[in-house]
Amino acid sequence: MSSEQTTDIVMGPGPAGPSSPRSLREAWVALAGLSAVFLFEMLDNSILNVALPTIGRELHASTTALQWVTGAYAVVFGGSMLAFGAVADRFGRRRIMLIGLVLLGVASLATAFVLTAAQLIAVRAAMGVAAAMTTPGSMALAFRLFDEDNLRVRAATLISTVGLVGLAIGPTAGGLVLAVAPWQVLLLVNVPIAVLAIIGVRFGVAADAPAGLHRDPVDVAGAVTATATIVLALVAPTLFVNEGAGSWVPWAATAAAVVGAILFVLRERRARHPLLALGLVAHPLVSSGLAFKAAAGLATAGLGYMVTLQLQLDWGWPPALAAIGMLPQVVVLVAGGAFVGPFVRRAGLDRAAWLSAAVVVLGLAVYALLGGFGYVWVAIALVLVAAGMRVVGVVAGVNVLRGLPENRTTIGAALTDTATEVTSGAGIAVTGTILAALFTGDIATSGWSARQTAEFRASVTIAGLVLTVVAAALVGWGIARSRRAANGQATTSGDDAMPDGV
Structure with missing residues (x-):
C-alpha cells in the first residue's frame, strides 16, 4: 500500500468540493x-x-x-x-x-x-x-x-x-x-x-x-454471516424476557450469536475484499465513536426498561402517569438540540464525545444507587442520560465518519446504528435476566408481597450497577482510543491493521 493510499484511508473523506453548501439554509x-x-x-x-x-x-x-x-x-x-x-x-x-x-x-x-x-x-x-x-x-x-x-x-x-x-x-x-x-x-x-x-x-x-x-466485489459470505449474527443478537434479548433465563433457548441464541461473530471476524480477516475491513474499525476515531454509541445504547435502553417497570409495577402508577413520569427525558431529547452545537464548539468534537458518554454513565449510576429513594432521583437520572445521549448520538456518529475513507461512509453510519441496536437489546436482556433470576413469581401480577417488592428493588439496583460498570468500561476504552487519535498515532494503527486492497 502506498503512502498516499494510507493517508486517504486514515484521514477519511476530504472536503466535499467548492460547490458544497456554506450553510444549512443552502x-x-x-x-x-x-x-x-x-x-x-x-x-x-x-x-x-x-x-x-x-x-x-x-x-x-x-x-x-x-x-x-x-x-x-x-x-x-x-x-x-x-x-x-x-x-x-x-x-x-x-x-x-x-x-x-x-x-x-x-x-x-x-x-x-x-x-x-x-x-x-x-x-x-x-x-x-x-x-x-x-x-x-x-x-x-x-x-x-x-x-x-x-x-x-x-x-x-x-x-x-x-x-x-x-x-x-x-x-x-x-x-x-x-x-x-x-x-x-x-x-x-x-x-x-x-x-x-x-x-x-x-x-x-x-x-x-x-x-x-x-x-470491490460485495463480500456475500461476510454479509450473510454478519446479518445472521446481528439477527441472533437482536432476537436473544426477547427470548430472555419471554422464555426466562432458566430456558435453554435464549442461551442457545446467544451462543449462536457469539459463534457467528467469531466466524464473521475470521471471514473478514481472510477475505480479499471484506464487507467490513477490520482495520477501519480499529481506527481510533471509529472505534472510540462506536464505543461511546454502544455505551449510550446500553444505558438508555436499560434505564428506560427499568424505569417503566418501576413506575408501573413497583410504585403502582397508571400508564398515563408513568408516561408523564418519562417526560423529563423526552423534553431534554427534543429541546437539547439547541445546545449541541454551542457545546461542541466549546469542547471540540473529541472531547464532547467522551464527556457526553460519561454523563450517560453518570445518569445510570444515579439511578442504580438512588432511584429507589424517590421520583426526584429517577427524574435526575433521566435528564442526565437524555442530555448525554443527545450529544453523543450526534458527535460520536460524526467522529466515526471522520475516521473513514470517503467510499465507506454509509457502512460506517450503518455500523454506528447497528452498535446502538445491538447494545440496546443487550441492555434489556441483562436487566430482564437479572429480574428473572432474582424475582419469584409473575412480575406482571398486581399485589406484590413484601418479599417480591424487596426482590424487585434489589434486582433493579444490581442490574443498574452491572450496566453502569459495562457502560463505564466502554467509555473508558473509548477515551483511550480517542486520546490515541488526538496524539496522532492513528496512521500506524491503520497501516498495521489494514489489509491490502482496501
Whole structure:
C-alpha cells in the first residue's frame, strides 16, 4: 500500500468540493428529505405501539404475533443495515436510498389491504428492509453534503431533532388518530413522508460521483454471516424476557450469536475484499465513536426498561402517569438540540464525545444507587442520560465518519446504528435476566408481597450497577482510543491493521 493510499484511508473523506453548501439554509431541500427519512424511523414504532391492542382485536392476533408486529421490523432493520451499507457504498448512496424510499411507500400502502397478523408482520419486515436501505444513508449523505465539521454536526443535530420530535409525539398522535380513524392510518402516514423524502433526496442531493464509490466485489459470505449474527443478537434479548433465563433457548441464541461473530471476524480477516475491513474499525476515531454509541445504547435502553417497570409495577402508577413520569427525558431529547452545537464548539468534537458518554454513565449510576429513594432521583437520572445521549448520538456518529475513507461512509453510519441496536437489546436482556433470576413469581401480577417488592428493588439496583460498570468500561476504552487519535498515532494503527486492497 502506498503512502498516499494510507493517508486517504486514515484521514477519511476530504472536503466535499467548492460547490458544497456554506450553510444549512443552502442545503434545505436535501436536509428536508434526509430529515423525513429519520422521522420515519423514529415515528414508526412509537406511533404503532399505541395501536397494538386494537390491532390484536381486529386481526385476532396472539400475544406472540403482536410482539412480532414490532419485532419483525426491528430485527430485519438491525440485521440488514451492514449489508445495505456495503451495497450503498458500491452502487450509490442516493440510488439505494431512493429505492428504499419507494419500497417504504409501497409497503405502507399495502397496509390498507392487510387482513391477518401474518400479513402485517410481512409488511413490517418489508418496512425494516426499507429502513435499513435509508436510515444509515441519511447521516452519511448529510455528512457528505458539507466540508466543515461544524456544519456536519449542525446538520446531524437537525436531522436527529426532527426524528426525536417524531418519537416524542408518536404515542399521543397515534392515540388521537385512533379516536377518529382506523389503525391502518398510522402506517399509511409513511406514504407522504416517503414522498417528501424522495423529493428532497432526488432534487437536493447530487448523484454519487463514480470516483467516490467503492468498486470491490460485495463480500456475500461476510454479509450473510454478519446479518445472521446481528439477527441472533437482536432476537436473544426477547427470548430472555419471554422464555426466562432458566430456558435453554435464549442461551442457545446467544451462543449462536457469539459463534457467528467469531466466524464473521475470521471471514473478514481472510477475505480479499471484506464487507467490513477490520482495520477501519480499529481506527481510533471509529472505534472510540462506536464505543461511546454502544455505551449510550446500553444505558438508555436499560434505564428506560427499568424505569417503566418501576413506575408501573413497583410504585403502582397508571400508564398515563408513568408516561408523564418519562417526560423529563423526552423534553431534554427534543429541546437539547439547541445546545449541541454551542457545546461542541466549546469542547471540540473529541472531547464532547467522551464527556457526553460519561454523563450517560453518570445518569445510570444515579439511578442504580438512588432511584429507589424517590421520583426526584429517577427524574435526575433521566435528564442526565437524555442530555448525554443527545450529544453523543450526534458527535460520536460524526467522529466515526471522520475516521473513514470517503467510499465507506454509509457502512460506517450503518455500523454506528447497528452498535446502538445491538447494545440496546443487550441492555434489556441483562436487566430482564437479572429480574428473572432474582424475582419469584409473575412480575406482571398486581399485589406484590413484601418479599417480591424487596426482590424487585434489589434486582433493579444490581442490574443498574452491572450496566453502569459495562457502560463505564466502554467509555473508558473509548477515551483511550480517542486520546490515541488526538496524539496522532492513528496512521500506524491503520497501516498495521489494514489489509491490502482496501
